[in-house]
Amino acid sequence: MKEVLMESELSILKNTVKSFVIENVIPAEQSQKGYVKEMSEIEVTSIQQKAKEAGLNALGAKKDWGGAGLPLYARTIIYEEAAQHRLGFYHPAVDGFGAELPSLLENCSPRQIAEYVIPAVSQGKGCFIALWEEHEDNQIDNLTCHAVSNGDEWIINGHKSYIQKMDQSGFGIILVNCKKENDTQKPTIFILELNDSFEKKDTVLIDVQKNYNITFNDFRIKDNRRIGKVGEGANLMKEWLAESQILLSARCLGISIKALDYAQAYAKMRITRGKTLSEFPSIRTMIANGFVNLNAARLMVHDAANKIDNGKKDGIIAAQMAKLFATETAAKIIDDCLQIHGGAGFAGDLPIERWYKEIRLARLDLLKKETIIENIARSIKL
Amino acid sequence: MFNFMENEEQQKMIDEATEIMERYVFPNEKYMIPHRGLPAEILKPLQQIVKEKGIWAAHLPKEFGGMGNGFVSLGLLSEVIGQSPIGPYVFGSMAPDAGNGEILYHAATTEQKEKYLRPLANGDIRSCFGMTEPEVSGSDPRTLQGTAVMDGSEWVINAHKWFTTGAVGSAFCIAMVVTDPEAEPHCRTSLFIVETDNPGFEIVREVPVLGDHYPGGHCEVRFNECRISQENMLGKRGEGFKLAQLRLGPGRITHAMRWLGVARRSLNVMLHYSLNKKDGEKRLADSQTIQNFIADSEAEIQASRLLTLQAAWKMDQGFQARKEISIIKFYGAQVLNNVIDRAIQTLGTYGLTQNTPLEGLYREARAARIYDGADEVHRMVVAKQVLREFQKREVPHEPAAISK
Ligand SMILES: Cc1cc2nc3c(=O)[nH]c(=O)nc-3n(C[C@H](O)[C@H](O)[C@H](O)COP(=O)(O)OP(=O)(O)OC[C@H]3O[C@@H](n4cnc5c(N)ncnc54)[C@H](O)[C@@H]3O)c2cc1C
Helix, strand or coil: CCCCCCHHHHHHHHHHHHHHHHHHHHHHHHHCCCCCCCCCHHHHHHHHHHHHHCCCCCCCCCHHHCCCCCCHHHHHHHHHHHCCCCCCCCCHHHHCCCCCCCHHHHHCCHHHHHHHHHHHHHCCCEEEEECCECCECCCHHHCCCEEEEECCEEEEEEEEEEEECCCCEEEEEEEEEEECCCCCCEEEEEEECCCCCCEEEEEEECCCEEEEEEEEEEEEEEHHHEECCCCCHHHHHHHHHHHHHHHHHHHHHHHHHHHHHHHHHHHHHCEECCEEHHHCHHHHHHHHHHHHHHHHHHHHHHHHHHHHHCCCCCHHHHHHHHHHHHHHHHHHHHHHHHHHHCHHHHECCCCHHHHHHHHHHHHHCCCCHHHHHHHHHHHCCC | CCCCCCCHHHHHHHHHHHHHHHHHHHHHHHHCECCCECCHHHHHHHHHHHHHHCCCCCCCCHHHCCCCCCHHHHHHHHHHHCCCCCHHHHCCCCCCHHHHHHHHHHHCCHHHHHHHHHHHHCCCCCEEEECCCCCCCCCCHHHCCCEEEEECCEEEEEEEEEEEECCCCCCEEEEEEECCCCCCHHHCEEEEEEECCCCCEEEEEECCECCCCCCCCEEEEEEEEEEEEHHHEECCCCCHHHHHHHHHHHHHHHHHHHHHHHHHHHHHHHHHHHHHCEECCEEHHHCHHHHHHHHHHHHHHHHHHHHHHHHHHHHHCCCCCHHHHHHHHHHHHHHHHHHHHHHHHHHHHHHHCCCCCHHHHHHHHHHHHCCCCCHHHHHHHHHHHHHHHHHHHCCCCCCCCCCC
16 A cells, blocks of 8 residues: 555655755756756765655555655655656656666565665665567557576567666566467566677667667566566556656656746746847747646646556556656746746756757657657547 | 739858758767757867858858848848757857857957957857846846956956856856946946956856756856956947947847757657557558648747748848847747757657757747846837827727728
8 A cells, every 4th residue: 555645745745856956956957067967976975865864765566675665656746856856857857766667576576675676775776677679669559578488488589779777787677478379479578688689789869868768689588587477568567657747747747847947947048139148039938838838747647646546447558648748848948947047048058958858858758749649539438 | 002922132152051961960960968969079160161162150241251131131030040959050150159249340459350350250259248147137138247447557347147058168258247337227237358367257157947058058257366368359339239239139040040950950840750650550650640730830930931041031130129039039039949840759769869859949938038128028018119100190090890
């Protein structure tokens, strides 16, 4: 059972996270010299320590695993705050709260929990997800990485791409299509260890995000690394997608707030043709529209989180709608904020330049618009 | 007279440039270094090939080694060479050197032309343009704060600039500073040629930025008690604003046509991918959503192209074409961003890897809505001009809709 929090408790939590970011995260970020692209491991460890002391770690992980067991809704509130700094969109509180673990790990055997999950939680490490492939990052049913049964093991061939945060993970999970003799392919999840014998190559997406591609050539994996039943993998991954979409959306709210703050402050200060930018209707419209969409996005994110927390059937589609709207909203707000700053928006002195790249990625990450729109159409039996 | 055909000479130029792009430019893109462009040992021989073909520095007259063609031809060539971020360097017409070359050609003295324009036009040196200051709005150059004051026979410049594109590695900077603070707002500034080895010229830093295609970075620079001789004033005193404008008109034609080259290339990447990538049983190209991307991109590219060529044609006829230039500046910049965005959307995350040119083009493209006048400023110019034209026409005030 996830913990149910009262509004008053949530409000305390929100303020705790806000203060944590202001007191610890932003100063750490600002203490780095020059153009900050990432935080040093020492800084991250020190922030993780402070977060632990403040009770802000392993937020979603079950209490039995050593986590805080917070429901998604509470986490949307936390991450909206934790994202409000330069690196915060993909590294909320510079990863100080530890990584989020997919709830599908609840399907792990007690041995798997003890061997992989609990150590990861205690070290503040996450679980990387090897799902998408180089030319397929939307349709789980079209993936090609596969495994053939061989006694008590499976032989995996194929590749996986765009794996995020592999360096900060204690272990990983992979989705492969399993085949036994003449059976049809059945999507199944396995646990990967960091030193498993797959080829690993890193790349950088849109100059901002380090990703990994991994390749399997006759890689043998024991059946006891399987999570859930053979054939259950796709559905489990869809649960993970929904959770991740909601958390990504919550972070979209965070950077949108921050971008609007920057936009407002600059518009009130910058003078052109004898007036502040904030006096020009074009600029006023950008900022005011941003507020409208931000509020709508927040309602959708909270709605989706509540639906998932309460096991509602339409939670999955609500999460997709929230993801679509929150990323599009943040993209527009960031684009406008960049425009309002002129040359200064194109420069990396402010975080807007980084968010402009990251939000382009986020629009594709965890299902792109076209896929979500089609899923919505199907969900209403169109 | 309406004629939408390239003439024989233009077609020959386009064909030759296309061949050079395909044989020499695209294959060398892999050697591009972020913020530094192509290494000289690769760039120089390529420039030589272009010079031998006679399609070098299309923006300049023949006496300075250029092509001496009109704006339409300049635009048509820019579209071809603009497809690659290194194209303009290989063809000797990159920003900001091209614009600086134009100012020098129009305003420099004979000595200045020999000393600065000739080597610049030949690609032996690079230059930069220092107008924008961090402290004041670049959209309103009447607010510039940097100054030049006469001291004996010298000017002493004190200024703080940024977005001085290409400053690292430049031989000189054309600086725009206030010389006559008491004059009318448009007559306060003058231009100066400042050699970058002047002890008073300091590159504070390369500003980190979204795009990385411009060699020499986008720099923050300072002029600290920078002393230069009287001979290095460029044009007349108080003409800074006017001369800077002179640089912008033709520059916007080449920018807009370069953007079309980039947009066309991005559309081609999208077309290639959608014809080859299957989404289940069907190709992406068979999906109506992708077809909409393709149709919208094609329509926008065509519209922007015709608008730009028409503006160029008007300039060839001797018109200023201010409204037309402003339209293509904001419309063309948006088309550029739209088309690249759709191409990335079609390729998915693969479009953000370094396996295609899209992500680099996407980052660089965002600046087009800011430099040489932000969208909002050009919209304002267009609207005011349209209102003025309407008022002049003295149309009878008929009701717009006739009710029965
Ligand atoms: C890649 C790049 C290269 C550049 N290269 C050079 C160079 O080589 N040399 C050089 O001198 N400069 C260069 N610039 C600077 C460029 O010319 C300025 O950024 C531009 O003029 C805008 O000025 P600003 O940045 O001060 O923005 P501001 O003038 O402060 O304007 C900020 C924003 O305010 C809004 N705004 C402005 N005016 C209005 C209005 N009237 N109505 C409504 N909204 C308005 C717009 O959204 C605008 O984007 C470069 C810029 C970039 C991005």
